[in-house]
Amino acid sequence: MKQTELYQMLAFLLRYPNEEFRQILLGLTAEIQEVGDTRIRQKLFQFIELVEQTPLDDWINHYVSQFDFDRKTNLYVTYFKNGEQKERGLELLKLKKFYQAAGFDIVETELPDYIPLMLEFSAQVSADIRQELWKMHEQAIWEIRETLLSIKSFYGLLFDVLIQLFEQDGLEHHLTAEKQTPIPNLEDQAILAKMRDQLIKNQLG
Numbered sequence: 001m002k003q004t005e006l007y008q009m010l011a012f013l014l015r016y017p018n019e020e021f022r023q024i025l026l027g028l029t030a031e032i033q034e035v036g037d038t039r040i041r042q043k044l045f046q047f048i049e050l051v052e053q054t055p056l057d058d059w060i061n062h063y064v065s066q067f068d069f070d071r072k073t074n075l076y077v078t079y080f081k082n083g084e085q086k087e088r089g090l091e092l093l094k095l096k097k098f099y100q101a102a103g104f105d106i107v108e109t110e111l112p113d114y115i116p117l118m119l120e121f122s123a124q125v126s127a128d129i130r131q132e133l134w135k136m137h138e139q140a141i142w143e144i145r146e147t148l149l150s151i152k153s154f155y156g157l158l159f160d161v162l163i164q165l166f167e168q169d170g171l172e173h174h175l176t177a178e179k180q181t182p183i184p185n186l187e188d189q190a191i192l193a194k195m196r197d198q199l200i201k202n203q204l205g
Contacts, residue, residue, distance in 0.1 A: 072143065079113070096112045099121060
């Protein structure tokens, strides 16, 4: 199975659950068997197996609670960082222009930061363009993955697959947000030095 087809499959697997969708999932076995990467193939099979074992109402409730109401795992990737702040509007506009530059049009009713939409876009463009897109929002994807895995959500398996696709496309993740140590610019360093000197003077009396 091609890389682009895997992105398309992930977009499909993140759709809202219902009984018809469950039956379709159970028929994906042959397609998943064609996935060359053993780790990805096993995770996709595991996802379908866990969905099959989950009562439909529980599946729906889990989907809604994680993807509709939880900011940490919301499927609108800029909402993770900005909520409803004005900065989010700027990021949405930037994303829309990015799509248009790549020849990908979206309807006005769709927000460009919706992860399944981003996955569909990734299925239609080159690895270089995909890498440029996900590099802008890589940290949010990692955080969503970590949160889902921490609560043992089977959707964590799908985000695990997405991270592996990032790696295959050459997108490397170095540090999580919690581990990153921002380097102050020269102006900030000067301010910090003055504050430190003043603190020492105060302590010395």
